[in-house]
Structures are given as structure tokens and as C-alpha cells.
Amino acid sequence: MSYYQVPIGPQHPAIKEAxxxxxxxxxxxxxxxKPRLGFVHRGIEKGMELRTWTQGIFLAERICGICNVPxxxxxxxxxxxxxxxxxPERAKYLRIIINELNRIHSHLLWIGVLGMELGFHTLFMxxxxxxxxxxxxxxxxxxxxxxxxxxxxxxxxxxITPEMIPVIRRNLDYLEERTKYYKSVLEEDPTIRARTVDxxxxxxxxxxxxxxxxxxxxxxxxxxxVRFDDPYTLYxxxxxxxxxYDTCDVWGRAMVRVDETLESINAIRxxxxxxxxxxINVKVKRIPPVGEANxxxxxxxxxxxxxxxxxxxxxxxxxxxxxxxxxxxxxxxxMLKGYYIADIPAIxxxxxxxxxxxxxxxxxxPNKGEKWTWSYDELRNYSRKYYGVGV
Amino acid sequence: xxxxxxxxxxxxxxxxxxxxxxxxxxxxxxxKAYARFQNRIGPLYAGPSGILQPxxxxxxxxxxxxxxxKYVDALIFNNAPIFAVAIPFFAxxxxxxxxxxxxxxxEGDIVLLLTLMTLYTIVAFIAGWASTNRFSTVGAARAVxxxxxxxxxxxxxxxxxAVYVGSTSLTYISMNQPVPMILLQPIGFIVFVIxxxxxxxxxxxxxxxxxxxxxxxxxxxxxxxxxxxxxFAEDLKLVFCSGLATALFLAGGSGPILPPxxxxxxxxxxxxxxSSYIRSLFARFRIDQMVSGCWKYLxxxxxxxxxxxxxxxxxxxWL
Amino acid sequence: xxxxxxxxxxLFKHPVTVKYPFERTPTAERYRGKHEFYVDRCVGCGLCxxxxxxxxxxxxxxxxxxxxxxxxxxxxxxxxxxxxERICPRAAIHLTKFYELASHDRKTLLYRxx
Amino acid sequence: MSTFxxxxxxxxxxxxxxxxxxxxxFDGARSVFISIDSGILHDVIRYLKDRYDLKHIVTITxxxxxxxxxxxxxxxxxxxxxxVNVKVKVSRDNPHIPSVVSLLPGAVLYERxxxxxxxxxxxxxxxxxxxxxxxxxxxxxxPLRKDxxxxxx
Numbered sequence: 001m002s003y004y005q006v007p008i009g010p011q012h013p014a015i016k017e018a019x020x021x022x023x024x025x026x027x028x029x030x031x032x033x034k035p036r037l038g039f040v041h042r043g044i045e046k047g048m049e050l051r052t053w054t055q056g057i058f059l060a061e062r063i064c065g066i067c068n069v070p071x072x073x074x075x076x077x078x079x080x081x082x083x084x085x086x087x088p089e090r091a092k093y094l095r096i097i098i099n100e101l102n103r104i105h106s107h108l109l110w111i112g113v114l115g116m117e118l119g120f121h122t123l124f125m126x127x128x129x130x131x132x133x134x135x136x137x138x139x140x141x142x143x144x145x146x147x148x149x150x151x152x153x154x155x156x157x158x159x160i161t162p163e164m165i166p167v168i169r170r171n172l173d174y175l176e177e178r179t180k181y182y183k184s185v186l187e188e189d190p191t192i193r194a195r196t197v198d199x200x201x202x203x204x205x206x207x208x209x210x211x212x213x214x215x216x217x218x219x220x221x222x223x224x225x226v227r228f229d230d231p232y233t234l235y236x237x238x239x240x241x242x243x244x245y246d247t248c249d250v251w252g253r254a255m256v257r258v259d260e261t262l263e264s265i266n267a268i269r270x271x272x273x274x275x276x277x278x279x280i281n282v283k284v285k286r287i288p289p290v291g292e293a294n295x296x297x298x299x300x301x302x303x304x305x306x307x308x309x310x311x312x313x314x315x316x317x318x319x320x321x322x323x324x325x326x327x328x329x330x331x332x333x334x335m336l337k338g339y340y341i342a343d344i345p346a347i348x349x350x351x352x353x354x355x356x357x358x359x360x361x362x363x364x365x366p367n368k369g370e371k372w373t374w375s376y377d378e379l380r381n382y383s384r385k386y387y388g389v390g391v
Numbered sequence: 392x393x394x395x396x397x398x399x400x401x402x403x404x405x406x407x408x409x410x411x412x413x414x415x416x417x418x419x420x421x422x423k424a425y426a427r428f429q430n431r432i433g434p435l436y437a438g439p440s441g442i443l444q445p446x447x448x449x450x451x452x453x454x455x456x457x458x459x460x461k462y463v464d465a466l467i468f469n470n471a472p473i474f475a476v477a478i479p480f481f482a483x484x485x486x487x488x489x490x491x492x493x494x495x496x497x498e499g500d501i502v503l504l505l506t507l508m509t510l511y512t513i514v515a516f517i518a519g520w521a522s523t524n525r526f527s528t529v530g531a532a533r534a535v536x537x538x539x540x541x542x543x544x545x546x547x548x549x550x551x552x553a554v555y556v557g558s559t560s561l562t563y564i565s566m567n568q569p570v571p572m573i574l575l576q577p578i579g580f581i582v583f584v585i586x587x588x589x590x591x592x593x594x595x596x597x598x599x600x601x602x603x604x605x606x607x608x609x610x611x612x613x614x615x616x617x618x619x620x621x622x623f624a625e626d627l628k629l630v631f632c633s634g635l636a637t638a639l640f641l642a643g644g645s646g647p648i649l650p651p652x653x654x655x656x657x658x659x660x661x662x663x664x665x666s667s668y669i670r671s672l673f674a675r676f677r678i679d680q681m682v683s684g685c686w687k688y689l690x691x692x693x694x695x696x697x698x699x700x701x702x703x704x705x706x707x708x709w710l
Numbered sequence: 711x712x713x714x715x716x717x718x719x720x721l722f723k724h725p726v727t728v729k730y731p732f733e734r735t736p737t738a739e740r741y742r743g744k745h746e747f748y749v750d751r752c753v754g755c756g757l758c759x760x761x762x763x764x765x766x767x768x769x770x771x772x773x774x775x776x777x778x779x780x781x782x783x784x785x786x787x788x789x790x791x792x793x794x795e796r797i798c799p800r801a802a803i804h805l806t807k808f809y810e811l812a813s814h815d816r817k818t819l820l821y822r823x824x
Numbered sequence: 825m826s827t828f829x830x831x832x833x834x835x836x837x838x839x840x841x842x843x844x845x846x847x848x849x850f851d852g853a854r855s856v857f858i859s860i861d862s863g864i865l866h867d868v869i870r871y872l873k874d875r876y877d878l879k880h881i882v883t884i885t886x887x888x889x890x891x892x893x894x895x896x897x898x899x900x901x902x903x904x905x906x907x908v909n910v911k912v913k914v915s916r917d918n919p920h921i922p923s924v925v926s927l928l929p930g931a932v933l934y935e936r937x938x939x940x941x942x943x944x945x946x947x948x949x950x951x952x953x954x955x956x957x958x959x960x961x962x963x964x965x966x967p968l969r970k971d972x973x974x975x976x977x
Binding site: 046209222223230305326 | 851852854855857879880881882883885887896898902903904905906907909928929930931932933934937941955956967968972
Binding site for chain 1: 712713716717726737738739740741742761763764789790791792793796805
């Protein structure tokens with residue numbers, strides 16, 4: 001039986017980000033998968049060591065374009081643990097609100113992308129139209145649709161003023177109604193079910209062995225959500241239930257994400273009710289004491305861990321971040337075996353890959369054949385001379 | 392004098408020029424309706440509300456560099472677009488646009504038209520195979536696989552109309568339908584529209600060029616003028632298929648006060664809108680689901696329609 | 711298939727997309743766009759240049775204040791995080807709601823207030 | 825043993841591996857750093873895995889401490905309630921440590937990442953190829969080591 005190898009990526013119109021999977025095929029059926037990452041690896045961990053603590057927040061935020069709020073929350077939580085400070089209660093609720101808004105925005109984005117991968121462009125258009133409501137809310141609160149940069153070490157930067165609350169509530173009601181409609185579409189539409197039910201199956205045992213995280217694990221009946229198990233920023237005072245499905249397939253992951261969006265909506269409502277007026281951040285010294293800490297946050301794609309180590313200097317000694325997508329890659333390779341080429345986009349999309357999360361690249365120049373590193377000054381002067389800007 | 396008149400008829404008025412304008416118009420209607428179904432505006436800037444957008448795309452593609460990849464079977468690769476445009480053009484000449492066919496009409500010209508459409512799929516296959524690119528070979532294989540699935544129900548539903556009206560000449564059928572066949576043979580019309588959607592390779596049957604899996608299927612290696620011609624061929628096929636549907640099921644040019652040509656184009660636009668509506672309702676099927684779906688559902692339905700026509704139809708003949 | 715009614719209803723709804731250059735969707739009050747620099751308020755402390763995560767602010771000599779330097783802003787490198795606005799002791803920097811910064815030449819993206 | 829408390833685990837480890845546990849430090853209510861001698865890494869992980877069901881490895885963090893390389897294995901149980909971080913030191917010039925992929929299959933990518941960026945060799949790892957760095961990255965140059973200078977302003 002002859003196999004032939006179809007490389008999908010690193011540049012492929014269906015896959016938004018640069019990663020490469022070598023699929024060993026037997027006809028149209030996938031026999032084996034070999035991932036090759038590293039195409040958008042940007043050396044952020046090394047970059048963190050060159051930036052001051054506050055500048056690190058903005059770098060952490062640019063790890064991923066979609067789930068940037070959890071990255072800043074996790075980084076600030078870890079650094080606050082080193083400082084040993086307690087964030088004011090209102091700031092904690094504001095963090096819950098902005099995190100859950102980010103989860104809704106990320107999940108709706110993913111449902112649209114699933115529609116696009118399955119060739120259902122209308123669903124993509126509708127879902128992304130409704131997602132604009134969440135983006136407008138984030139813009140209203142923080143001033144920027146995509147990178148709110150809401151967190152700072154010691155609390156939150158932007159506050160929710162009383163006249164914003166009715167606008168938020170009205171938009172949440174609209175979003176709830178639309179998400180319920182999309183849930184019914186995902187449940188009833190025969191073409192979607194034909195392409196997603198029993199596709200990319202990941203058994204519960206395999207999900208546990210390969211340490212899958214987030215909706216991928218929860219769709220294989222693994223009860224793991226950092227907001228419940230290891231609550232941070234007052235998640236324990238919000239009662240909302242942990243969604244799991246036992247269908248273990250792409251459809252199950254879709255339903256987990258849709259239900260989680262509904263849960264996030266009423267989590268925001270509870271946070272809005274429980275919020276009391278008060279300070280939104282605490283002033284901190286510029287340099288934290290010596291020490292190390294790690295913090296975990298439930299990003300839309302799964303459990304996210306930040307580990308930070310300080311040696312009393314202006315810049316962190318070591319900052320490590322493990323993004324959920326990296327944890328899901330072994331499970332993804334497991335899921336792909338035995339399915340058709342046509343299922344690849346649906347299965348790959350089902351773990352909601354965020355490859356710029358997983359990657360951090362170094363600066364080298366292959367065509368000159370050698371590697372050299374530049375200081376920031378040289379980099380900036382080079383770019384200025386190159387563009388002839390006022391030097 | 393008579394020769395000049397027929398030449399004008401073939402090349403200018405209801406012939407090639409008019410058909411090309413119709414092709415661009417239908418693409419605009421299709422894109423505008425598809426956008427409105429998705430709550431978007433659709434083409435907007437080129438010409439009044441974007442009506443010149445298809446022509447703008449065509450000219451832009453014509454202006455691009457014409458690349459023939461090295462390892463490609465140049466002879467077939469370069470000539471495939473020409474065949475792809477010629478086939479729908481030639482087939483559309485048989486449509487009874489203004490009551491009488493553009494070129495001629497003879498007994499059995501339906502069979503010719505359907506074989507021309509089969510020929511188009513063969514052209515698509517050899518074009519995909521000739522471009523030796525992995526994605527296009529998979530796309531070409533899928534095009535032929537899909538062709539096996541939708542051809543049979545399409546032929547049977549056309550046959551049941553021919554059996555009912557008692558002739559296999561397109562003009563005769565479209566002229567002497569007592570009542571538009573869509574009313575008499577609804578199942579046949581549904582089967583025809585679905586297989587037409589598959590023939591035009593539109594969602595939910597655009598598997599041969601499914602961009603999320605195999606880039607652009609058999610079109611992957613084409614760019615520049617060749618791609619412009621292939622896109623233009625697809626628009627022409629849309630014109631031809633909607634014309635065929637109109638002539639067979641919607642009683643061609645006959646209609647109360649308006650001249651037959653206007654009626655014919657209006658009905659074609661209705662069929663295009665219907666196809667665009669279907670396009671916005673479905674996700675793409677997988678190739679094995681599509682083939683099994685056609686064999687399990689479409690063929691029995693079309694055979695049922697044939698049986699109904701044979702027995703029930705005759706009873707209604709005196710209508 | 712399940713969206714038959716919904717899709718048909720949309721045929722008669724007004725499209726949500728906007729004809730951009732002719733119509734614009736309003737931006738929020740707190741939108742962080744192009745900087746606005748009040749030369750008279752600035753004392754040339756240089757806090758903004760030090761704090762900027764993207765190193766997009768540079769201090770150039772000028773006679774406008776006692777420390778003899780004022781910041782200039784490289785908008786093509788700036789990430790519009792408004793950290794300079796927060797850190798400035800004299801509120802000399804404010805990010806306006808202007809966001810149309812696309813240009814053919816990066817020199818136009820160098821915002822030099824004076 | 826649903827409500828783990830951290831002191832109990834540390835004490836249990838202490839008497840299970842007498843004087844091999846170097847020191848420990850609590851990091852918040854549900855997380856602890858435990859430094860151990862690199863020789864007993866496998867036994868400690870197997871012990872934690874069997875007794876406390878710590879099957880989920882979150883990640884492996886490598887840090888260059890100039891005199892040695894420190895590896896932290898962040899482990900957490902199936903219901904993710906707590907974080908036990910096992911710290912191990914490895915010599916800097918030829919860092920070798922047994923791979924834990926046999927115990928925790930999920931660690932296969934993390935070990936390749938640490939190998940790429942810090943040069944730690946995990947003996948027994950099924951396929952220790954390059955994961956992140958580009959193919960033409962020179963051998964022996966490990967970006968996350970402190971001696972890899974990217975000068976700063």
C-alpha cells in the first residue's frame with residue numbers, strides 16, 4: 001500500500017497561521033501526522049528578559065491576537081504573587097468581566113471559523129456580525145477593540161462607569177439570544193452534523209494521557225477548568241456550571257464552546273451585580289522583591305500558565321509561558337489519524353489553534369548564511385536608515 | 392443578406408456578445424444576492440452599485456502575468472481554458488432565447504447539450520491532471536467522482552420532461568408545454584436544480600475546488616488570463632444551466648404581455664437567485680457523503696419522477 | 711438547512727456592512743488613536759520615552775522647556791497602549807480618536823508637535 | 825484525598841525520600857515549589873503520580889542559573905486543583921536528565937522545547953528532534969541561555 005505525503009502549510013489559505021503538518025496519506029485517509037512548528041516563534045520569553053516589568057505586560061498581550069486578555073491577567077497575577085500584594089475587590093470583578101468578554105469574543109470567532117472551514121460562509125458572516133457587539137463593548141470599556149491592555153500590576157487600568165452598565169446589559173441580552181440561535185443551528189443543521197459528528201474523536205483516556213486542556217478536554221468528558229479548580233480573582237464567588245460533553249468529537253467541542261459562551265454571559269451579569277464602587281488598582285514599587293511564582297488562568301483555549309522569576313532587578317530574570325494550544329498538539333495528532341483529507345480543516349480548527357500563542361521566533365537572516373544579533377539601537381537605526389526617517 | 396443576419400444573430404444579439412453580458416450580469420446578481428443573504432452589501436464600487444465588478448475582475452485577471460509552471464503538460468494546460476469557454480458558448484447557442492433558437496434546433500439537441508456538459512467535466516479533469524500539482528490531481532479526481540454522482544439524476548429528470556412533452560428538441564419542449572413543467576413535475580425540478588448546483592461546482596458541492604482543503608482544486612495552478620477565462624467559463628455555464636432549466640421547466644419564453652426574450656431572461660434570473668439561495672444555506676459536503684447522497688436519494692427520486700410522468704402524465708395529456 | 715427562514719428574512723433586512731470611505735462607524739470615547747502633544751505643558755522629564763514598551767518615543771533637543779528636550783512620536787512603531795498618557799506627570803500627551811494612519815511613506819507617520 | 829493540603833504532601837514526600845528533598849516553598853494556597861536531587865526525579869514523579877494522581881504535566885520550565893540549569897516540572901492532578909512544581913538542577917556543560925515521557929506522555933513536546941532552547945538532553949526521549957528553532961539554526965547555540973547576548977539599550 002503506497003503512502004504519499006501531503007504537506008499542509010506553512011503557507012495554506014485555509015490555515016490562518018504558519019504551522020506545518022506532514023500528513024502521511026493512504027489515498028484520502030490520514031495514516032500519520034508529524035507536526036513541525038516554529039514558523040512564528042518570536043522569542044518572547046527572551047524578549048521578556050529585556051523589558052521592564054510593566055513593559056512585559058504589553059509584550060505578554062501580543063503573544064496572541066485573540067486570547068490576549070488572559071495572557072496579561074496571568075502575567076499580572078504571577079507578578080502580584082511575587083510582590084505579595086492583594087488587588088482591590090472591584091479590580092477583581094473588572095478582571096472577570098474583561099476575561100469573560102474575551103472568552104465570548106474568542107468562542108464566537110471560533111464558531112465562525114468552523115463555519116468557514118466547513119464551507120458554510122453564511123454562518124461565518126452572521127456569527128462575526130454578532131461578534132462585533134462584543135468588540136464594541138471592549139472598545140467602549142478599554143479604548144481598543146482587540147488589545148484592551150486592561151490589566152496592570154496591582155489591578156486594572158480602565159473602570160466601568162455607571163452609564164456603561166445598561167449598554168453592556170442590553171448587548172449581553174442580544175448576544176444571549178443569538179448564541180441560543182446558533183446553538184440550535186449547530187444541533188439541527190444536517191450538513192454541519194454530517195461534517196462534525198464522530199469526526200476527530202479523542203477518547204477520554206487519550207485526552208487524559210496526552211494532557212489535553214480546555215474545550216478539547218471538556219468535550220471528551222474531562223472535568224477540568226481552572227476557574228473552578230484553582231479559582232483566581234474571585235471566580236469562586238460567581239456561580240456558573242462547568243460544561244462537559246461526552247461525544248469526544250468536533251461537534252462536542254463546538255457545543256462546549258457555545259454553552260461556555262452562554263455561561264460567560266451570565267457570569268458577566270453576576271460580576272456586574274456584585275461589583276461595589278472602590279479603587280481599581282494599587283500603586284506598586286517599580287521593582288519587585290526577589291522570588292518566583294506561577295499563575296494559572298483559564299484562557300478560551302484552555303489552561304494557561306505563566307511562571308515568573310525575579311532577582312530584584314528592573315527586568316524579570318525568567319518568564320515562561322505555556323499556552324493551551326501547545327498542550328493540545330499531541331492530542332490533535334492523535335485525533336487526525338484515520339480521517340479524510342476533507343476533515344483536516346475541521347479537526348485542526350476544532351482545537352481552535354492559536355499558533356502565534358505557541359510560537360516565539362528569533363531574529364536570523366538565512367540568505368546571508370550567518371546569524372547575528374543586533375541591539376535595539378542598531379535595529380532601530382537600521383530601520384530608520386532603510387526608510388530614511390529623520391535620523 | 393440572410394447570411395449576415397444569421398451571423399449577427401450568432402455573434403451579436405442573442406448570441407455570443409449578449410451571452411457574455413448576461414454571464415457578467417448573472418455573476419453580479421449572484422454575488423449581490425449571496426451578499427444580501429449574508430447581511431452584507433456585496434460589490435459596490437465598480438460602476439453603479441458594483442454592476443461592473445465582474446468585468447473589472449475579468450480585466451484585472453487578463454492583465455496579470457501569464458505563467459505556465461515548468462513541470463506542467465503545457466499543451467493541455469494552456470488549451471484547457473479555451474475549451475472550457477468554447478463548450479458553454481456553443482451549448483448556449485441552442486437556448487430558445489427569443490422564442491426561436493439562436494443557431495438551429497433539431498430533434499435530439501438535448502442529448503447534445505448534456506454531452507457537452509459532460510465534456511466540460513472531462514476538460515476540468517484533464518486540466519487538473521495536466522497541472523501535476525498534488526492539490527489539483529486530488530481536485531481533478533474529485534471532479535470526476537462528483538460528476539459520476541450528479542450526471543445520472545440530471546439526465547433522468549431531463550428525460551422525464553422530454554417524455555412528457557414528447558420531443559427531445561429544446562425549442563419544441565419550451566414552446567409546447569401546456570403548463571410550466573415545474574408544476575407538473577416538481578420532483579424533477581428539485582432534482583435538476585440540485586444536480587445543476589453540483590455541475591456548477593457551487594456550495595454545497597464545490598468539493599473539487601474546496602479552498603479550505605485543497606487550495607483551489609483543479610484550478611490551483613491557473614493564474615492570469617487563463618484563470619480569467621476559466622472564471623468566465625463558469626459564469627457562462629451558469630447562464631447555460633439557468634437557460635436549460637428555464638427552457639425545460641419554466642416554459643421558456645412564453646408569458647403574457649412581455650416579449651419572449653424578456654420573459655426568458657427574467658426566468659433565468661429567478662433560477663440564478665434560487666441557486667444563490669441554496670449556496671447560502673449549506674456547508675460543503677464531503678466527497679463520499681455527496682456521492683452516497685446522490686446515489687441513495689437523487690437517483691431514486693428522479694426514477695420515481697420518470698414513472699410518475701409515464702403513467703400519470705399520459706392521463707393529463709388532454710389538459 | 712436549519713437557517714432557511716433566517717437566511718430568507720435577511721434578504722429584506724438592511725445590510726450591516728458600511729460603505730467605509732463614505733460612511734464611518736463611530737469610535738468609542740476612550741478610543742486610543744493618534745497622539746496629541748501639548749508643548750506648553752511638557753517639562754521634558756523623559757518618563758514617557760523610558761516607559762514606552764515599543765520604544766516609539768524619542769527625545770529631541772528643543773528650547774521649549776527647562777530640560778531642553780521634548781518627545782517626538784514614531785506612529786508607525788507605536789502600539790497605542792496609552793502608557794505614555796498615563797505616566798506623564800503633566801498630562802501633556804493625549805491619545806485622540808483619529809485612527810486613519812495609513813500612508814505611502816513612513817516619514818508622514820513621524821508626529822513632531824513643534 | 826479530595827482536599828489536598830500542601831503541607832501534607834510535602835511532609836509525605838519528606839519521609840518517603842529522607843534527606844533527598846532539598847527544600848520547599850509555598851507559592852499561594854494551592855501551589856508549592858519542591859527542590860529535589862536530580863537522581864530521584866523519576867521515583868518522585870512516579871510516587872506523586874500514583875499517590876496523588878498528578879498525571880497532568882502543565883509544562884517544564886528551564887532556567888539558566890549561570891552555574892547550573894534548573895528544570896521545573898509543573899504537575900497538577902486530573903481535576904487541576906493544585907500545582908506541585910518539582911525543581912531539579914542539572915549541570916550546565918553537559919546537561920543530561922532521564923526523560924519522563926514514559927511516565928507522562930504529555931511531556932513529549934515540552935522536553936523537545938527545552939532541548940531546543942537550553943540544550944538539556946533528555947535520555948530516553950522517543951524523538952528529540954528540533955521543534956521550534958529554524959532548520960538552519962547553528963548547532964550548540966541555545967538562545968535562552970544567559971550567555972546568548974541580545975544587547976539591550
